Amino acid sequence: MEQIKNWLIENPTLFSIIKYVLLVSVVLIIIQIIRRLLRKHVLDTTARYKSQKGIEIIGYAVLIILSFSYFTGSIKDFTLAIGLFSAGIAFTLQELILSIAGSLYIFIVKVYKPGDRIEINGIKGDVIDVDSIYTTMMEIGQWVSSDNYSGRIVKLSNAFVFKGPIYNYSQDFPFIWDEFNLPIRYGSDVELAKSIVIKIASEILSEYTINSKSQWKDVVNKYYIEDALVDPTLAITLTDNWIQFNLRYIVDYKKRRAIKHIINNEIHKEVLKSNGKVNLASTTLELIKIPEVKIDIKQNNN
Template sequence: MEHIKQWVADNPTLASVVKFALLVVFVLSIIQLLRRFLRKQVTDTTARYKSQKGIEVVGYIILILLSFSYFTGTIKDLTLVLGLFTAGVAFTLQELILSVAGSLYIFTVKVYTPGDRIEINNIKGDVIDVDTIYTTMMEIGQWVSSDNYTGRIVKLSNAFVFKGPVYNYSKDFPFIWDEFNLPIKYGSDIALTEAILTKISSQTLSQFTTNSKKQWRDVVNKYYIEDAMLDPTIAVTLTDNWIQFNLRYIVDYKKRRSTKNALQSEIYNEILKTKGKVKLASATLELMRLPEIEVKVTS
């Protein structure tokens, strides 16, 4: 023991380096022990991976702080170094910090929850998971029409909730307005056409209309918004080629395509039953015949 004390007294710098090396080995050993403990105790793969990474990051931060404290030796210098270190970390990890802040904002304000259909950063889909960094969505749209799944799973940084609008199809009011145009030939029975549209839309959309009225009252009470027309509406426009009937209606946001298909099929079948009183129109091209020119040759 006396020999060790004498060696330390004779070699203060080298002894200081050895002490620091032992301190580093001790902290790294603690990190490894904790990682092994978590590997054995935590069964969920995602939770195990994130907890191990978290212990590793915390351990390295502690090592950096101990290094500054060990070599500077004063609280004043340590405070300065900590300030610079914090500023550097904040600048380097600003996207990560925004993502974590975004996750807190999402959970606190309930911007959206798993199961909601949203559009954010020009990406539309159903939210299937929200963690501390990413929002995971099952994508809809793109090359597939009428809000069908594409099969791609999209991970989007939670930081985007601060960078642009978030469109929510299902929060508070899980219904949307949809419409389609029906071209009818001039000379058709307009009153009969309107009666067909009214009858079919009332039968097909009655459940959506009833349920949406109940939820719309809650929306009006919660937000500063005026009342809206929730029953199906029909508008008639006279064009150069046909009489255009526009049917506007409200529908469950997940049943938009199937509802439009049911409406159009039923309307088409009813039009066939009119036996020509109502005729569908289509774009046509009329070719004009050139007049005949008689040429006489005289000698």
């Protein structure tokens, strides 16, 4: 060992080259270790490919910086080079790191879980899977009306939990308020119309009303929120064309469209049975006066 040490001292150029080769080898080994870890733990093909490419780019950039600084003597501290390398990795893989942090946040805080209906980053759907990188959703809405599935499966980065609001339709309280307007013609029996609407809504929605009351109490106890009325309510507004009935009620978040159809259909049946006492309105035009039209016909005797 003493002879090797003396030989290296006598040959400083060779010693410098050996140090440089060892330094490059360490960087290359670190790059390969990180690539293997990514290949093993990142299951998504796209994310794995991009992260491995990012590591390669960062590695080559670090090698260039180290080579330049080594031979010019600008950076002599190896720990500084390692710091630059780590910063480069963090910058290149910031989206991946944020996604992994997002998955931990979703799991610990219980932001949502598979089976929940959420809206995040402008995308609405049912969560069907949550992994370390992505949240997978079955999309609803878009080109289809109401809350029906569009048929598209959406993969969304978990990083979005830190970038905007998350609307959860089912967490803690799996019910939502819905409403629709019903136009009643002037001259109809308003009291009879009110009783028809409230009676049908109460019968159809009784199960949801009973179940929602107990769960709403839990929500009130858990959060700083005032109590709310979950029974069906009816508000009346007089318009230029008709009496507008606004029915507001609570319903299961997955059955909004179906329940609205049933309520409308039953109300229509009862209105027809009222023998003209209650009539649904539509946009109409009333002619107050028809202007006189004078026609002057001149006959030509020639």
